[in-house]
Amino acid sequence: MKALLRSRPLLTTLVVLVVWIVAGFASPGFGSWPHLRYMLELASVIGLVGAGQTVVVIAGGIDLSVAAIVTLSTIALPLLSWSFDTTGAIAVLGVLALSTLVGLVNGIGIAWLRVHPMIMTLAMATFLQGLLILMAGGSAVTLDNPIVAWLGSARPFGFSACIMLWIVMSGLVLVLLHATPLGARFFALGANPLAARLSGVNIRATTLCAYGISGLMCGLAGLLALGMNGQGYVGIGDPYLLASIAAVVLGGTSILGGRGTYGGTLPGAVLLVTITALITVVNASPGLRDVLFGTLVLGLLLLSGREAKRR
C-alpha cells in the first residue's frame, strides 16, 4: 500500500507520457517539441495555482478563492505601476504582496474565526468580485511591465521563462513541503488537527502560512497569465479554480488532507492541459467533446488514482 501510494505521482507522470506518445503518433504536430513546450507553459500557470492549492489541501483545507486572486493580481498590476518604476519590479512586488495579503485574510478567517475553509474562501471570492467591479475597466493602462512581459513570452535558450519560473518554484515548494518543519506541520495539521495541536503545532500560524502561500502562488500565476495573454481581464482566473483542484487530486493528494505531494500535482497539471489539447483537436460536437473529456479523465484516473483498500 505504502509503495503504491508513494508512486502515485510516478503513475500520473507515466500516464502523461503515454498520452503524449500516443497522441504524437496520431498527429505529428501534437508531439512536436514546440507544442509540448507550449503545453508546459500552460501547465505552469495551473501548476503554480496548484502549488498553493496543494499546500492548503495537505494542511486540511481548500482554497476556492484562487480564481479571484489570480484575476485580482492581473487587474491590480496596472494600478500599482508608477512611471518611476521602470523595471516594473515594484509593481510586481506590490501585486505579490497584495495577493499574499488576501491569502492571509483567508487564513485569519479560518484560524481565528473558525470559519470553514470552503465558506471563508468562497466568501472571499465573492468579496473580491465586488472589488473587481470597482477596479476593472477603470484607469487600467496597457500592460507594459517589462518583467511580466518577459515572463510571459521570453524563451532564453529555447526554454520558456515561465517554465523555468515554474521549475524553480516547484523546487521551492517541494523543499518546503518535504524538508522543512513548516512543511511537516502542514501535513500534521491536515492529518489530525487535534493531535497536531496537542503535540505543540501552532495551528493558527500554520493555517495562516498555508493560505498565505496559496495567495502568493496565485499572484505569481496571475502575473504569468497576464504576461502570456498580453492583457488582463476580469475572468482571466476563472479556469484555474477547478483546474487547480483537479490537478491536486489527479496527482494523488488526498482531498481530506494530510497526505500527498506537490510532486503529483506537477504531472496532474500537465495531464489536464494535455487532455484539453487533445479534445480541442478532435472534431466533434461540443457535447460529445465534453463527454470525451470526462471519460478520458475518468479513464486515466483509473490507471493512476485508486485509493487504498479499506480492509
Add this chain to the structure above:
Amino acid sequence: MMPSLYWQIQWRRNRRLTPLYGVVLLLLVVYGWLFPGLFSRAGLAHFTQSWFPLALVAMAQAILMLTGGISLAVGSLVSLGAVVAATTMGATGSLVSMLLVLAAGLATGAASGAIVALLRLPAIIVTLAGSFIIGGLALIILPRPGGMILPWLSAVLAGNNPTVLLGLLILLVLGWKFYLATPGGIALYAAGENPVAAYRSGIAVEATVIAAFAISGMLCTLAGLFVAAQTGSGDPVIGTTFTLNSIAAVVLGGVGFLGGEGTMRGALAGSLLLTVMINVMFFLGMPPVAQYIAQGIIIVVAVALPHLLGRRLAP
C-alpha cells in the same frame, strides 16, 4: 415527562445551528418587512419557487457529504433533468417524462456512486469528470435552449399558488426524516464518519454510498425538472451555478466535509439564507458592488457567529 430519546437526539443536533437559524430568521423578517407582499399567496409562491431548486440541490449535496463524499456534478445533473423534461414531455406526456427525469438522475447517480465506492476513486474528481460527461449529454440532447413543458405543469408547480410546491418540499423533508430514522439512514452517517466501524457493525458501506449517490442524483434531476417547469422550457447549461451554491449552502448549514456530521435542516437553512439574502439586498436597493461585498460578509458572519459570541464548540 422527559422528551423521548429521538427528540433529545434531534435537539442536540440542532443546537449547534441556532446562530444560523437566527440569521436566516432575521433576514426573513427583514424581507417580510421590506416587502409585505411576501405574505400573500402569490408572494409566498414566488419566493418558494426561488428557493426550491437550491433547496433540492442542497439536500442532494448534503446526502453525499454526510457519507463523506461530495459532488461537482450537481449543476450538470440539474441541466440534464431540465433538458430531459423539456425534450420528452411533448412526445411522451408528463408522467412518462417525469419518470424519465427521475430515472436519469437515479441511473447517473448510482453509476457515479458505483465508481466511487467499488473502484475506490475520490468522489471529488469522479464527479468532476462526471460533470463533463453529464453536461455533454445535456448538450447533445438539446444543443440550444428550447423544448417545452406542458403549461399545466408549469402552472401547478410554478404558478401563483405555493401549495403544491410547499407540499412537495414538506413531503421531501418528511421523506428524508423517515429515511433517517430507518437503519439505512443511520448507516449513511456511520458510513460517512467511520467506515471501518460501520463495516464492523455489519453495515454494507458500499451499498450505502451507492444509494446516497443515487438518491442525490435523483434530487438533482428533480431540481432540473422543476427549473424546466418554472421556465417552461429546457436549457442545457441552466444548472451550472448550482454546483458551488449547493456546496456553499450545505457547508453553511454545518454539514462537515469529513462525513457523518450535520443535518438536513442545516443544509436547508443554508440554502434559504443564500436565497433570501438576494431578495433582501434587492429591496435594500444595494448596487451590485455592495451586493457582492455584503454577501461575502453575511456568509462569513453567519458561520463565525458562534465564535464571535464567545461560544465554544468542540474543536
Add this chain to the structure above:
Amino acid sequence: MTSVSLAARDVSKAFFGNPVLRGVSIELRPGRVHALMGENGAGKSTLINILSGSLSPDSGSLDVGGRTASSLSPAEARQAGIAVVHQELSLVAHLSIAENIGLGAYASRGGRIDYSALAVRAAELCALVGLSGDLSRPIRDLPLGERQLVEIAKALYRNPKVLILDEPTSSLSARETERLMALLRRLKANGVALLYISHRLGEVMDLCDHVTVLKDGVCTADQPMAGMTPDEFVRLMVGRDAGDLFPAFESAARAETVIDVAGLSAGMVQDAALTLRRGEILGLGGLVGQGQEDLLLALYGAMPARARTATMLGAAGLVHSVTAANRRGIAYVPADRKREGLLLTHSIRFNMLLPDFGRAVSLALRRTSTERKLTDGLARLLTVKGDLSRPVQALSGGNQQKVALAKWMPQNPKILLLNDPTRGVDVQTKREIYLMLRRFAQEGQAIILLSSDTPELVHLCDRVLVMREGNLVAELPHGQVTEESIVAAAMGVSPAREAA
C-alpha cells in the same frame, strides 16, 4: 470435542508479506472465559478480527456453529452470535450513545428504527455496564473510559453467544472493572463463550478459566488457567523471567513547587486547588469521566480555563495555549491515541518527531540523518520494532501508545502530564515505562499521572488526588493509597478531604 462455539484452526495471516499469525488455533466454548495473552504486536487483535469476520485469514479455517468456513463476513459473524468489543473502538463519533449501541442491529417498526425500544434497551445495558447520563449525547463528547463502556454495551446489545473483548478495561478504573467482571461472570454462567484480552494480569487470573498465549504470531501455550502464576505467564509471553512489575517506591520529591494553582475551573473541573513539586509523581484517580482529563488539559493550555491564583514553573498565570505550555516545558500524553495523539496515516518516524517540528523556530531544512538517529534511539528505548517508515496505524495498539509517549522524550519536559500512559501496553513495556517515570522523577521532572490502573497509583505515586464530579475530593499520601481507599474516595464514601 463436546460443544465448541467458535474455533479457529491453524489460521495464518500476513500483512504485506510480514507474517502476523502463523498456524494459530483457538477454541471457544460456552460457559468458559478464555484468555488470550501476548505482548504488544503478538497478533491478538488480528486473531480476533479474523474470528469476528473483520479480516479474512490467508489460510486455515473457522468453525462456527458446527460449520466450517474459510472466512466470515461481519454479517455472518453477527448471525452466528459473535460480538466484539474492539480495542480501537468502533463507534461513530457524531451519533448518540444509544444509536451507537444499536448500530447495525436496530429493531425496527414499519421500516423505522424503534427509538423507544432502543431507548429502553440501551438504558438497560448502560445501567448494566455502569454508564450513567443522557443517552442522546454524541460519542465525541465522551471521555475515553465512557466510550469503552459504550463499546461494551454495544456488544451486549447483540445478545452474543460468543463475546470477544479486546482490552475492554484499558481505560476503566477499578470500580468499573469490577462491575464488568461481575457482568462477565454472569454471562459465563448463562453459557456465553468469552474471549478476553487484557494486559492487566490480575484481571485475567481472576476471571479466566483457560488461556492461550501468543508470541510473535505463534501459540506458545493453550492450557487451563488453574495453577498458573504471574511469573509463569510473563515467561510464556516474553520468553524470559520477569522482574517485579513495579520498581521499589522511593520519593524523589523536592521542595520547589512547579505548579501551584487555586480556584481552577475548566470544563467539568470546579474550583480545584493543586500543587506539584519537582521530582514528584502526583496521581490522579477516580471513576472514569469525573473531570480528571479536563484538569490535565487545563494545565496544558489546551482547554479554556481560569484560576484564582496560579503559578506554573515560576511564572504567574495559567498557560493559555499548547505552544506556550510546550515552551515552558510542559508535555502531555493523551489517552485516546487515535484521536488525540497520533497521525495514523503518517509514519512512526514522523509521529515521533511531531513536537520537534513544533519547536523548531528556524526555517532551516530538516536534517534527515539527525532525525533518523533521534527516532532510532527512541524506538530502541521503547522497544518499538520494525521499519519506522511504516504508517503508525499498522502498529499494534500497545505499540502505538509507545510512540505517543516517545515523541516527548527528546524535549526533556519539566512537567509531564500523562493521561493513562500505559493504556494497552504489555507488562514488559509497562515495567520499562515505570522505570522511566522513576528516572524522570529522580532527575527532577514533575509528573502528573492520570491512571485508570489503580496499582499504578498505589505503587508509583507520591500522592494521589481523587476526583468526583469535577471536584478534588481526596488527597492520599503514598502510604495511604490502596485500591480500597481510592474507590472509597471516588464513591464519596470517605469523609472530606484529608490533609496531606
Add this chain to the structure above:
Amino acid sequence: QSHCVTGTRKPPFSIGWANIYSVPTWMKQTTDTINSEAAELKKQGLVSKLMITDAQGSANTQIQQIQSMIDANMDAILVDAGSATALDRVISAACAKGIAVISFDSLVDSDDLTAKIIIDSKEWGRDAATWMAKTLDGKGNILVLNGPAGVSVSEDRRAGAMEVLKQYPGIKILAETNTPYNSAPAQEAVTNLLFSQPKIDGVLSLGGALSAGALLAFERQGRAPVPMTGENYRQFLELWKKTGIKGWAAMQPNWLGAMAAYVAVQALDGKPVPVHVNVPLPVITDATLPSYLARAKDFPTDGYIYSPYSQALFASYLAQK
C-alpha cells in the same frame, strides 16, 4: 400604445436593470451607458431611479431578481438574458402587470414583452462568414471559433455562419472550438490547433475576445496571421492594426443598454414602440478601423470600443420599420 404598457404609469419612471453578471468588462461598460442614459433621462424628468441587480451568471437568480422587480412594481425592466428561454414566464408575468420589459444583447425567444432591441445573431454569423468566403475567394481552410456551447447567442451566430459556408464547398472547416468569450482560453485552443493544422487560411471568429486570443496565438507561435473576423474588443482592434491582417469586426455596441433605457421610457411615455426594434449590425472594416482606434484611449484596455451614440440615434432606430 406599446405592448405590456397600460398607460397608468406616470413619469418619472423607475427602471430596473436585471443584469445577468456585472463583473465582465463588457457588462460594466454597458452598465455605464445605462447609468449615463438614466442620468440624462432623470434630468429630463422622465426617470426617478435606476435599480441594478446582478444574477452572478445564474438564470435562476435572474428570474428571482426580476420577480423582485415585479414585486417592487418597477415601471420598466431592462434584461440581458442569462438564457434565451428561461425568462419567458417571469417576463410574461411582468408584462401582465403593465411593466415595460426591454430585452437586449442576449435576447429572449419570447415576444411577450414591450420590445426586443435586436441585433440579429444569425445575420451576424452570416455576414462574418460571407466576408470570410469572399476574402478567401471561396477557397481555403478555416477555423471556426465559437462562444460557449448551449448559449443561444453563440449557437445562433454559428447557425448563420454555417448557412453561408454551405454555399461555398471550397471552404473547408478544419476545426471548431467552443470557449468562453475570453481571449486566454481562445488563445489556448487556437495554439493547440496551430500545431495540428499546418495550413490555415482564415479564422472565422464569432465573437468577443476570441479573435484577440487567436491573433496572439499566431503571433506567439511565429505563424503568419491570416484573415480574421471578430468583434470590437479593443485588444483585437489593436492587434489587427499591428499585424496588418485583413479583418472584419461586428459590434454588439454597449449602448444597446442605454438604448434599452431610452426605449423603455418612450414606451412608458406613451410613444408607440414596436416589439421588434432592429438595430443594423454595426461593422468595422479595414477602412473604418482607424476611426475606432483613434478613440481607444477612452475605453478600458480589456473593453470594447463602441461607436458614438445619442438619443437621436436611438430615435432613428425606433422610427425605422
